[in-house]
Amino acid sequence: MRASSRLRYVVTAVILLVAIVVARYLWNDNMYSPWTRDGRVKADVINIAADVSGIVTSVAVRDNQLVHKGDLLFTIDKSRYANTLAQTEAELASQQADKTMRSREAARRAGLDSSIVTSENRETAASLSSMAGARYLAVLAARDTARLNLERTEVRAPVDGYVTNLRVYVGDYASAGSAKLAVIDSNSFYVFGYFEETKLPYLAVNDPVEVRMLDGQATLTGHIESISRGITDRDAATGRELLADVNPTFNWVRLAQRVPVRVRLDKLPEGRMLVAGTTCTVVVKAASSAGG
Amino acid sequence: MPREFDFLGALVPGLLPVFLLSAVVHIGLDWACGHYGVYRYVWHRSLFRICMLICVFGLLNALLIK
Numbered sequence: 224m225r226a227s228s229r230l231r232y233v234v235t236a237v238i239l240l241v242a243i244v245v246a247r248y249l250w251n252d253n254m255y256s257p258w259t260r261d262g263r264v265k266a267d268v269i270n271i272a273a274d275v276s277g278i279v280t281s282v283a284v285r286d287n288q289l290v291h292k293g294d295l296l297f298t299i300d301k302s303r304y305a306n307t308l309a310q311t312e313a314e315l316a317s318q319q320a321d322k323t324m325r326s327r328e329a330a331r332r333a334g335l336d337s338s339i340v341t342s343e344n345r346e347t348a349a350s351l352s353s354m355a356g357a358r359y360l361a362v363l364a365a366r367d368t369a370r371l372n373l374e375r376t377e378v379r380a381p382v383d384g385y386v387t388n389l390r391v392y393v394g395d396y397a398s399a400g401s402a403k404l405a406v407i408d409s410n411s412f413y414v415f416g417y418f419e420e421t422k423l424p425y426l427a428v429n430d431p432v433e434v435r436m437l438d439g440q441a442t443l444t445g446h447i448e449s450i451s452r453g454i455t456d457r458d459a460a461t462g463r464e465l466l467a468d469v470n471p472t473f474n475w476v477r478l479a480q481r482v483p484v485r486v487r488l489d490k491l492p493e494g495r496m497l498v499a500g501t502t503c504t505v506v507v508k509a510a511s512s513a514g515g
Numbered sequence: 516m517p518r519e520f521d522f523l524g525a526l527v528p529g530l531l532p533v534f535l536l537s538a539v540v541h542i543g544l545d546w547a548c549g550h551y552g553v554y555r556y557v558w559h560r561s562l563f564r565i566c567m568l569i570c571v572f573g574l575l576n577a578l579l580i581k
Contacts, residue, residue, distance in 0.1 A: 231558040242566035245573030252576070253530075260519050260528070437521060502526075504519060 270402035416505035
């Protein structure tokens with residue numbers, strides 16, 4: 224009876240110890256291994272704005288279309304800019320003639336004897352000649368600007384990418400500088416993993432990373448490219464008179480804040496589609512220092 | 516096993532199905548221990564059972580998620 228009772232204690236104690244070890248392992252695995260469910264696919268989004276104002280006369284792309292660098296996106300009414308160019312061309316021709324006339328005049332007077340033209344007259348002719356030359360250069364610059372404006376009526380894609388949220392139609396008025404559509408750079412996809420601040424010691428730049436999308440397709444691989452060096456301090460706003468306004472309520476239970484960690488994706492599998500803004504799980508494979 | 520999965524549109528941590536599975540396994544083990552008299556060699560039956568559940572959960576977690 225006594226041996227049996229000792230056995231009963233021993234069995235229970237052994238399984239209790241094992242359970243404690245297992246629970247500790249589970250806790251550490253969840254709390255200290257560097258992974259997060261809070262990852263986002265990101266890409267560079269380029270806001271395309273017209274460089275000159277005018278009525279949109281044609282839209283060459285459809286929504287979500289793949290465009291290549293230099294492809295035409297939309298065009299703005301050319302007539303006004305063509306007219307400006309013609310006007311400056313005419314001014315240039317006029318200025319050219321003026322410049323030729325003044326310079327010949329000056330050359331002729333420079334060659335004449337001082338008994339025929341006064342030196343004042345000669346100097347005036349030389350000055351008028353250089354003024355005409357300078358005016359010619361100014362008009363030349365204006366002509367080039369007009370030509371540039373005419374070229375900029377054709378809005379072209381600055382990168383290879385996908386047209387997104389196309390909200391520009393024929394007949395719209397495009398103001399210079401206000402974005403009309405967005406192009407997602409197709410070569411710029413990366414992942415932001417939002418890691419809890421408690422997990423930062425367990426990851427480092429260049430650690431290999433696995434990225435699992437929610438769509439259940441094959442896992443992507445990548446490397447940590449960089450770790451953000453700052454997030455907003457939510458408790459310290461600037462109050463009146465530029466003084467710090469520190470939030471006096473402090474929670475007993477509080478959550479670890481999250482720090483963005485930028486992940487560079489390795490080569491994507493052929494035909495794999497990524498959508499900027501979608502969620503993914505980021506798992507750092509080689510912890511840079513052991514957790515626990 | 517993914518770290519999280521899509522359950523009718525809700526995203527659930529991968530640990531949840533593992534826990535449910537370990538609960539099922541635990542019910543089986545509990546029945547077996549009762550049937551084959553393992554509990555006669557146990558001092559505190561409830562403590563033994565919760566420890567067993569934790570062990571099963573940890574084992575399944577190590578096997579399925581790692």
